[in-house]
Amino acid sequence: MLDRSLVSYTTMLTCYTKHGMLPEVRVLFERMGVKDVVCWNVMIDGWVHSYVENNGVGVNVRVGTALADMYCKCGSLDNARKVFDVMEGKDVVAWNSMIIGYGIHGFGDEALQLFHDMCYVEVKPSDITFVAALTTCVHAGLVSK
Incomplete structure (x- = not known):
């Protein structure tokens, strides 16, 4: 070339x-x-x-969470979500990583949907989950939610 x-x-x-x-x-x-x-x-x-x-x-939940978190921090939310979606046995840390990733990049609706999905599959939110959800609402102008 x-x-x-x-x-x-x-x-x-x-x-x-x-x-x-x-x-x-x-x-x-x-x-x-x-x-x-x-x-x-x-x-x-x-x-x-x-x-x-x-x-x-092997992409267990720890490796998958680290990869998803890395992609979120790089702004590559599509890749983060692909890794997140194929992870088995997602724990609260994995969910938090994606919620925070969406939230800090201004995708409030997606972050809050993940929060609701997490509760639906009966993963118990932690204090970090609630901080992530509140931060998401502030960043996305969704304070009323």
């Missing part, structure tokens, strides 16, 4: 990562001159989530 841009590099990183080609990702990343937050996020995703998926590390 004659004109290698940050976008093309990041696209290649993403493709290699999704296919579990982690050594190739590392070499390509090392060759890049300029790196932005997007390519760093791709690398974090690659050395965490793809590594877990491609190396037989």
Whole structure:
């Protein structure tokens, strides 16, 4: 490729990562001159989530919660939700991570729906759950709820 841009590099990183080609990702990343937050996020995703998926590390509730929390903190709520949805045996910590993730990014309705879903499946809310729900309402302008 004659004109290698940050976008093309990041696209290649993403493709290699999704296919579990982690050594190739590392070499390509090392060759890049300029790196932005997007390519760093791709690398974090690659050395965490793809590594877990491609190396037989089981995604139990603790690993799944850590991945969902990481995605939420990076603003990748779709990926967080995908991990959350496939987790079995979700505990209050897993639910809290998603509620907080939605809440801090302004998705109040989604966060409150998760709160209701959590109660429906009889996972007992903790004090952190209530703080997360209240914080969500403040961030999303849903104080009346």
